[in-house]
Structures are given as C-alpha cells and as structure tokens.
Amino acid sequence: MNANAKAPSRWKQFRYRLEVAGVGFIAWLIPKFPRRPVVALGRALGWLAYHLSPKQRRYALTNLDIAFHETKTRAEKARIARASFQNFGGTMLGLFWSPRLNREVVDRLVDCNPKHIERVHEIQARGKGIVFLTFHYGDWELLGLATGFYGVPLTVVMDNMRNVALENVLKRLRGQSGHRIITEHNAAPALLKTLKRGGNIALLIDLNAPVTRGGVWLKFFGMPVFNNSAAAALSLHTGATIVCAVATPLPGGRAHIVYGAEIEFTPTGHYEDDVRALSQKCLDFCENLVRERPEYWLWSYKRWKHAPTTDLAGFPFYAYYTKT
Secondary structure (H helix, E strand, O other): OOOOOOOOOHHHHHHHHHHHHHHHHHHHHHHHOOHHHHHHHHHHHHHHHHHHOHHHHHHHHHHHHHHHOOOOOHHHHHHHHHHHHHHHHHHHHHHOOHHHOOHHHHHHHEEOOHHHHHHHHHHHOOOOOEEEEEOOEOOHHHHHHHHHHOOOOOEEEEOOOOOHHHHHHHHHHHOOOOOEEEEOOOHHHHHHHHHHOOOEEEEEOOOEOOHHHOOEEEEEOOEEEEEOOHHHHHHHHHOOEEEEEEEEEEHHHEEEEEEEEEOOOOOOOOHHHHHHHHHHHHHHHHHHHHHHOHHHEOOOOOOOOEEOOOOOOOOOOOOEEOOO
8 A cells, every 4th residue: 555645534444344344245155155146146236236326327328329329229228238237247246256266167167169278378388478368348257267277377457446455355356266466556567577477467458548657549439548558568568479368158157268369460660659559459359349249348337538639529428638
C-alpha cells in the first residue's frame, strides 16, 4: 500500500471487514458444492443483477447500440446484455470453486485440443517468454487457472483494490494453479523481468488505459478507445510471443479453451508506430470474437469512456474528452 495514502475512515474499515468476512465465507462455502450448481447459481445472480442494476444495464445497452447500431433489434440487444450479465455471474462465482481444481478435474471440465497445449509448450521452450492475450469473454477465470494446470505458470496482473484483505482473497483464488498474482501498481517492471527470464504473463486486451500511465488510441467497433498497450510494448521489447487464448462456456460449468496461433508481426523500427499497429492487431482479435458471440463479452464495462475530441457526437452518454 502507498505509504502516503490516506488511512480509511472507521466506517470504511468496518465495511472492509464485513466485505472480507462475506467473501471469505463464500470462498469457504462454494467449494463444498459441485461446480454445475455453483455456476448455475452465478448465472441466476447475473440475471437478477441485470434486472436490478439499471445503471449497469444502461451501460450495456448503450455499448451494444454503438457496436451494432441498427443491425440488431432492441430485443436482440436486451437478450445479449442479459446473457452477458449471466455469463459474468457464472464466471465470477465459478472462480470461488477454484480450490477444488487440479489437473484431473481440469481435464474433465475443459475441452482443449492437446495439440494446442503442445504448441504452447513448444513456444515456451524457445526461452523468450509468452504474452497470453485474452479479454473479458467467456470464462476467462477458468482459462487462467487451467493454463497453470497445463504446466504453464503465469504472472497475472489484477486491479488494485482499496480493501487489501479482500484483494488477498482474490489473489489466492486466482493463484490456485501456481500463478504469481500481482497488482497493477508498478506491475511493468515485474512483467518485463518475467519475460526476460523466459517466463509467461497474461494480460487483458479490452481495458481502457489509465491516462496517467500511457496508452494508445485504437479502433474498437469503429470507435476510438484509449487502450492499454502493454502487451505489444512488452512483446516488442523482449521478443516474447503473443498467443491469444479464449474459453467459450459449455453446459454444466465446463468450457472449450483455444490457444490460438501466435500473433505474427514484423517491426518496422518505428517503435511507437509498431506498438500501435501491434496493439490494434491484438484488439481486432478481440472484436472479431465478440462479433461472433457477443453474449459472452462484458458489455457493462465503460469501454468508450475516453474521447479524443470535445465533440462527443456518436460517443456514449458516459464518455468525456480525454487529453493525452
């Protein structure tokens, strides 16, 4: 924690303790049940959240308007948004089941072509490291955990949380398969060191970049987004291979995992242009999958909140001009 950070008030300290107690109880309780009803419960909670969270529902429907315009009806967009909430609920509650996972259980839960895993190990053997690229699609939590059980430990970045004790609970859950979980504060040196030593990292491509820490303007569904460029920058700097990975949900809390072919890119020698071009290529991968199965993406995220111009015509209601 930042030594200069203001200490939380007594109310916040009390609230933090309640949060940790509640989440700790869930983390203790959930693994006692089979995965199928756990994920089903998570999906039911997601359905409930869709109907009881008007602000988040509005974000989702607005984003769907931006992405698909009139190519989908209002009813179709509502169905996609509702399914997205359900997918999120199932994914997150499924994370709390992670203490039950091991390689044998993963083999029952995950449908993955063995040749994909072999290819990952072959790339790993080059000694340059791998940047696994994924996004908030499908069961991204199970994807991360399964990768560790396939013998590919990762350094994974998660958001800083004000409640450090709660952050530690989530770190433990996400690290069940041998991953090193770090927070985004000063993450860049740790990621760079991992790749230089031939290790592997995992990054989410569909996140807005913090303005104070850099990023690049890219296109997502034809609209500008101020995107995190860490994956491209780290790959170009270290020679690490970028591999796209995705987990598409299957019935019963299972998933179909695909480790795609490596992203091929030939640097031009103009570093900033190369970072932007490679970042766009990675984001295009994300967009193409979302177009195919939009119900699996997290539509309630404020993806287009940054705008490169004061003219906000065409941007969502939550957008604002961002000077970079």
